[in-house]
Amino acid sequence: MDYFFKAERLSVGYHGKPVAEEITVSLKKGQILTLIGPNGSGKSTILKSITKQLTLLGGVAYLGGSAIQEISAKEFSRKAAVVLTERPKPELMTCEDVVAVGRYPYTGALGVLSGMDKEKVYSALRKVNAFDIKDKNFNEISDGQLQRIMLARAICQEPEIIVLDEPASFLDIRYAVEILDTLRSMADESGITVIMSLHELNYAKRVSDWVMCVKSGKVLYLDAPGVIFTKDIINRLYDLREGCYDALFGGL
Amino acid sequence: MIRLRESGMDARNFRYLTVTAVLLIFFAALIVVNVSTGSVRISFRDAADAIFGGNLSAPGYDILWKVRLPRIAAGIILGGALALSGFLLQTFFGNPIAGPYVLGISSGAKLTVALMMVFILGRRLTVSSAMLIISAFIGSLLSMGFVLLIARRVRRASVLILSGVMIGYICSAITDFVVNFASDESIVNLHNWSQGSFSGMSWDNVRVMAAVVLAASVFTFFLSKPVGAYQLGEAYAQSVGVNIKAFRVTLVLLSSILCACVTAFAGPVSFVGVAVPHLIKAFVKTSKPLIVIPLCFLGGAVFCLGCDLIARSLFAPAEMSVSSVSSLFGAPVVIYVMSRKAGRD
Numbered sequence: 139m140d141y142f143f144k145a146e147r148l149s150v151g152y153h154g155k156p157v158a159e160e161i162t163v164s165l166k167k168g169q170i171l172t173l174i175g176p177n178g179s180g181k182s183t184i185l186k187s188i189t190k191q192l193t194l195l196g197g198v199a200y201l202g203g204s205a206i207q208e209i210s211a212k213e214f215s216r217k218a219a220v221v222l223t224e225r226p227k228p229e230l231m232t233c234e235d236v237v238a239v240g241r242y243p244y245t246g247a248l249g250v251l252s253g254m255d256k257e258k259v260y261s262a263l264r265k266v267n268a269f270d271i272k273d274k275n276f277n278e279i280s281d282g283q284l285q286r287i288m289l290a291r292a293i294c295q296e297p298e299i300i301v302l303d304e305p306a307s308f309l310d311i312r313y314a315v316e317i318l319d320t321l322r323s324m325a326d327e328s329g330i331t332v333i334m335s336l337h338e339l340n341y342a343k344r345v346s347d348w349v350m351c352v353k354s355g356k357v358l359y360l361d362a363p364g365v366i367f368t369k370d371i372i373n374r375l376y377d378l379r380e381g382c383y384d385a386l387f388g389g390l
Numbered sequence: 391m392i393r394l395r396e397s398g399m400d401a402r403n404f405r406y407l408t409v410t411a412v413l414l415i416f417f418a419a420l421i422v423v424n425v426s427t428g429s430v431r432i433s434f435r436d437a438a439d440a441i442f443g444g445n446l447s448a449p450g451y452d453i454l455w456k457v458r459l460p461r462i463a464a465g466i467i468l469g470g471a472l473a474l475s476g477f478l479l480q481t482f483f484g485n486p487i488a489g490p491y492v493l494g495i496s497s498g499a500k501l502t503v504a505l506m507m508v509f510i511l512g513r514r515l516t517v518s519s520a521m522l523i524i525s526a527f528i529g530s531l532l533s534m535g536f537v538l539l540i541a542r543r544v545r546r547a548s549v550l551i552l553s554g555v556m557i558g559y560i561c562s563a564i565t566d567f568v569v570n571f572a573s574d575e576s577i578v579n580l581h582n583w584s585q586g587s588f589s590g591m592s593w594d595n596v597r598v599m600a601a602v603v604l605a606a607s608v609f610t611f612f613l614s615k616p617v618g619a620y621q622l623g624e625a626y627a628q629s630v631g632v633n634i635k636a637f638r639v640t641l642v643l644l645s646s647i648l649c650a651c652v653t654a655f656a657g658p659v660s661f662v663g664v665a666v667p668h669l670i671k672a673f674v675k676t677s678k679p680l681i682v683i684p685l686c687f688l689g690g691a692v693f694c695l696g697c698d699l700i701a702r703s704l705f706a707p708a709e710m711s712v713s714s715v716s717s718l719f720g721a722p723v724v725i726y727v728m729s730r731k732a733g734r735d
Binding site for chain 2: 212214218228
């Protein structure tokens with residue numbers, strides 16, 4: 139029972155209609171699970187369901203031993219943080235203001251930050267190398283900087299698990315590698331469990347402990363990256379012609 | 391402390407304090423001018439004597455206590471209520487041009503109040519403050535319901551606003567029918583009110599509106615924390631522990647009760663709800679609810695005191711509707727916000 143996150147035969151979807159079914163996986167503290175698979179395969183729906191944004195249609199997900207639907211909203215927000223694909227468009231908020239929203243589960247009735255809260259906001263900003271842009275208007279930063287800020291927001295929520303939906307999309311290689319390395323080091327050093335979806339297979343191979351291949355709402359494979367990233371499996375997952383895989387991973 | 395200073399905290403706080411101070415100066419000045427101007431000029435000293443000295447024989451004692459002071463109090467309370475109502479609706483819809491007047495919520499309240507008044511006055515009964523507020527609240531909730539139905543079907547912000555404007559027109563048209571069918575003496579009262587006016591306030595009116603608006607405003611202030619999280623969108627707000635359903639219902643109820651209170655006593659007053667929150671945010675250069683909510687109230691009060699002063703003194707002894715004046719100043723702000731928003735999208 140040293141698994142931190144456990145999903146047992148999850149069925150996930152919208153309005154009672156399942157999009158993906160039979161999702162079963164167990165993760166220990168400090169492990170990174172990456173979901174890969176074609177667009178529309180149900181990866182985002184799985185991520186939304188394990189973070190309680192969608193109600194589970196079936197099965198049970200456990201976080202630290204308790205079923206997620208039995209954890210109160212407040213307690214859950216202290217355990218799990220998210221980085222979503224949607225870009226928030228707040229009015230007149232600085233990057234620091236956005237990151238500070240992560241302290242919500244810890245502040246009092248009016249949400250005033252204590253000195254310690256502020257320290258945590260700053261240390262999260264430093265962790266993602268974004269301390270220098272903290273006073274910039276959030277709506278005016280680049281995609282790469284945006285993802286750093288959203289990760290910092292999740293970090294200062296002090297979660298035990300971080301769930302990210304396509305955190306590397308639209309990022310150039312420098313930002314992408316930096317974000318994934320930050321996640322890896324948090325997993326290794328602080329024992330934070332990470333579940334994310336990625337489209338970039340080379341990144342997935344580099345950072346994950348486990349890789350889940352999702353296709354048409356079914357888990358095709360769930361294994362270590364060394365097993366998953368072979369010609370046969372990737373070709374089958376994405377319906378690729380012979381030779382594409384070599385083109386993808388040729389240089390790696 | 392040194393780190394705080396480096397982060398620009400002092401510069402920010404200085405800005406908040408400056409804006410607050412400037413608004414308070416305007417607020418005080420407008421009260422003084424509103425007290426002394428009118429059909430009878432009352433000097434500042436006489437006014438002070440009548441108000442604070444309790445001097446019954448001071449010139450203008452009756453005018454001050456029976457007419458001007460309740461009117462000023464109503465302007466302050468209802469102006470603040472309108473600005474907060476607008477702020478809450480903008481938060482709810484994530485749309486900077488949402489407001490009680492633009493979305494037709496004021497007009498919905500106006501319709502039910504008119505219906506209630508015609509019904510009650512037609513039976514030679516008297517209308518109480520509570521009846522006014524309750525009927526206005528029902529009307530604003532009905533309009534809000536329509537707007538929500540439309541918002542569910544279409545996600546486009548411009549469609550939402552247009553639908554609100556149309557709902558407003560429909561309600562106003564029906565109100566006109568109702569007013570025209572009403573018996574003679576009630577029409578005179580109804581006509582002034584249905585155009586938007588702070589005139590004819592009694593202390594009883596003021597007491598009731600003060601109680602309702604104060605309670606709703608304090609409640610709004612204590613929503614600062616979830617409002618701040620909601621600015622990042624529903625999903626992020628939920629992920630930090632905001633109960634989205636309860637929060638959204640609270641926003642609808644609070645904005646409706648604030649708007650209902652204004653419409654019940656002063657009729658529809660246009661564009662304050664959009665213009666004031668926008669101006670306040672532009673002045674303080676932040677959208678932090680803890681700062682913006684109290685300043686919106688103060689700003690709304692200043693805006694309405696100013697508009698009312700112009701409405702009653704520009705063509706004295708004739709009075710304009712306060713809504714005409716507030717449109718003149720408020721609508722350009724709305725156009726500016728819209729054009730800037732369209733430019734960004």
